[in-house]
Amino acid sequence: MENDGKRRAFLKVLGLGSVTLGTAGYSVVSEAGKTEKKPHYGMIFDQNKCVGCTDCEVACRKVNAVPEGQVRLYVENKTDPETPMEKRYVRVSCQQCEDAPCVAVCPSKACHRDAKTGIVTMNPDDCIACKYCVVACPYDVRFINHKTKAAENCNFCLNTNFAKGKEPACVEACKYKALVFGDLNDEASYINQILHVKDSVRMKPTFGTKPSLRYIPVVKAGV
Amino acid sequence: MNGAINFTYGFSHGVEWGWPIAVYLLLAGISGGALIVALLVRFYKKQQVDTPLLKAASLVSFVTIAFGMVFLVGDLEKPLYFWKILIHYNFSSVMSIGVMAISIYIPLTLVMCLYLFEKEISVILAKKSKLVGYFAMVMSILTRFRPLVEVLSVVFAVVICAYTGFLISVLVRFPILNTAILPALFVVSGLSAGTASAGMVASWFFKEDAHSSDMKTLHVIEWPIMAVEIMLIAMLFVSLLVGNEFQQTTTVAFQSGVYANLFWFGVMGLGFGLPLVLNFALGKHVAHSQMAFYLSGMASVLGVLCLRMFIIYAGQTFGV
Ligand code: SF4
Ligand code: SF4
Ligand code: SF4
Numbered sequence: 097m098e099n100d101g102k103r104r105a106f107l108k109v110l111g112l113g114s115v116t117l118g119t120a121g122y123s124v125v126s127e128a129g130k131t132e133k134k135p136h137y138g139m140i141f142d143q144n145k146c147v148g149c150t151d152c153e154v155a156c157r158k159v160n161a162v163p164e165g166q167v168r169l170y171v172e173n174k175t176d177p178e179t180p181m182e183k184r185y186v187r188v189s190c191q192q193c194e195d196a197p198c199v200a201v202c203p204s205k206a207c208h209r210d211a212k213t214g215i216v217t218m219n220p221d222d223c224i225a226c227k228y229c230v231v232a233c234p235y236d237v238r239f240i241n242h243k244t245k246a247a248e249n250c251n252f253c254l255n256t257n258f259a260k261g262k263e264p265a266c267v268e269a270c271k272y273k274a275l276v277f278g279d280l281n282d283e284a285s286y287i288n289q290i291l292h293v294k295d296s297v298r299m300k301p302t303f304g305t306k307p308s309l310r311y312i313p314v315v316k317a318g319v
Numbered sequence: 320m321n322g323a324i325n326f327t328y329g330f331s332h333g334v335e336w337g338w339p340i341a342v343y344l345l346l347a348g349i350s351g352g353a354l355i356v357a358l359l360v361r362f363y364k365k366q367q368v369d370t371p372l373l374k375a376a377s378l379v380s381f382v383t384i385a386f387g388m389v390f391l392v393g394d395l396e397k398p399l400y401f402w403k404i405l406i407h408y409n410f411s412s413v414m415s416i417g418v419m420a421i422s423i424y425i426p427l428t429l430v431m432c433l434y435l436f437e438k439e440i441s442v443i444l445a446k447k448s449k450l451v452g453y454f455a456m457v458m459s460i461l462t463r464f465r466p467l468v469e470v471l472s473v474v475f476a477v478v479i480c481a482y483t484g485f486l487i488s489v490l491v492r493f494p495i496l497n498t499a500i501l502p503a504l505f506v507v508s509g510l511s512a513g514t515a516s517a518g519m520v521a522s523w524f525f526k527e528d529a530h531s532s533d534m535k536t537l538h539v540i541e542w543p544i545m546a547v548e549i550m551l552i553a554m555l556f557v558s559l560l561v562g563n564e565f566q567q568t569t570t571v572a573f574q575s576g577v578y579a580n581l582f583w584f585g586v587m588g589l590g591f592g593l594p595l596v597l598n599f600a601l602g603k604h605v606a607h608s609q610m611a612f613y614l615s616g617m618a619s620v621l622g623v624l625c626l627r628m629f630i631i632y633a634g635q636t637f638g639v
Contacts, residue, residue, distance in 0.1 A: 143324060172328040197491065200412065201413065203404045204403040225396030227396075300325075
């Protein structure tokens with residue numbers, strides 16, 4: 097987010113010059129930032145909008161055929177018992193780390209970064225179910241699927257909805273628009289527009305894995 | 320820490336890596352430790368003959384690492400896919416690096432066994448006269464490399480002990496595991512369990528005299544190894560105690576509950592206390608008895624097993 101902000105400022109400065117200079121400047125920027133060509137998918141969870149209906153969980157399990165009793169996505173109720181009327185829900189799912197420990201430790205490369213989309217995903221056929229990725233994930237959001245006997249994580253519906261050109265199942269299912277999915281490297285994307293105007297945080301950033309999920313927390317004035 | 324928003328729910332449930340991994344860590348430690356000690360004794364004393372200690376250590380190191388692999392592979396939910404590790408090599412994975420080291424180390428221990436049991440194997444093969452000829456030929460080639468094999472064995476034995484520590488010290492979610500001390504602790508406790516195992520096997524199977532020069536050496540080095548081990552455990556505890564808020568919460572593992580019992584009775588009492596009492600507190604008569612020798616040897620091995628169990632279970636129980 098900080099980088100996006102800087103780039104925008106840079107472009108604004110260029111925009112003060114002539115149009116030709118501006119476009120020249122832009123092409124230089126896109127060459128310098130190699131990541132620009134590759135997408136970087138991310139997601140926003142807006143706690144201000146989530147009502148905890150768990151429609152997203154249900155849709156995820158259906159679309160991705162997650163076995164009974166297991167989840168790729170969980171909505172945790174973090175309401176403070178002292179203030180039971182002020183509901184707080186938090187999405188628990190793979191944070192799609194840019195420096196993903198799960199990918200680093202997997203001995204069979206079953207857990208890998210998809211070459212085209214950059215999404216951390218799975219090749220269940222190569223997984224030997226050693227659970228190294230499960231214990232290495234700082235967010236504890238991986239599990240061994242009972243049916244496929246392979247480790248799994250939220251991969252933004254890469255093999256299901258994404259492959260069909262649709263939004264992830266959870267995003268589709270959320271009636272309250274608490275979830276936004278998009279390409280963080282695309283300056284014009286809706287997700288970036290939201291990030292430019294709202295404060296968001298990353299979960300447990302001290303682990304240093306550069307998660308791609310952004311959370312917009314409820315912040316009440318006067319707290 | 321990130322006060323604004325946080326989640327505490329996790330998808331894994333409790334201890335994902337259970338006792339088979341702890342047993343594997345013990346066996347890998349014994350294997351490496353026994354070979355390191357016996358070969359260093361050989362180098363230091365410039366021994367030319369094949370001592371019962373080296374025989375015992377070679378046998379122990381091969382058998383324990385082979386059994387260790389059974390536990391390691393058996394713990395996978397898809398053990399028959401183990402070969403996938405070998406074809407999709409991931410150089411950033413400690414597990415891949417470990418498997419590579421093991422696949423060099425196991426043949427090394429096997430060759431060490433061949434050197435030390437050459438006569439015995441020849442006797443068995445003599446019944447089939449053809450095979451004994453081939454065996455003699457292979458051995459005449461192998462024997463030329465023996466000094467190299469011995470040095471490589473020590474190097475890889477250290478790598479095996481250390482990698483088992485790195486394997487779990489990269490798990491950032493668990494403060495007890497995610498420390499720099501762990502690989503060192505695993506090397507030293509491996510030495511301690513390896514010394515005890517090699518000593519017991521040498522005396523039981525290869526009739527090494529309890530007062531021979533090698534056994535005296537083992538008896539002398541046993542205590543400094545134990546002292547270093549205790550020191551490393553103390554350092555681990557102190558580093559958690561003075562660490563950040565998450566590290567501090569894990570010190571409960573040492574203070575109450577089933578893991579604290581495992582630690583104080585198993586690691587401290589059985590592993591360190593019993594050998595010390597048997598050897599120093601009950602007088603010379605007990606200390607020099609055969610029973611005390613085996614009892615204290617087994618106690619040290621079990622103590623190291625308890626240490627591995629404690630690290631694995633308590634480590635994964637107290638997550639961030
Ligand atoms: S959150 Fe866990 S599973 Fe997801 S990319 Fe990061 S380390 Fe991997
Ligand atoms: S459980 Fe599967 S995906 Fe996870 S590290 Fe092991 S082989 Fe890789
Ligand atoms: S569907 Fe939307 S509102 Fe309902 S729990 Fe999921 S994120 Fe929250």
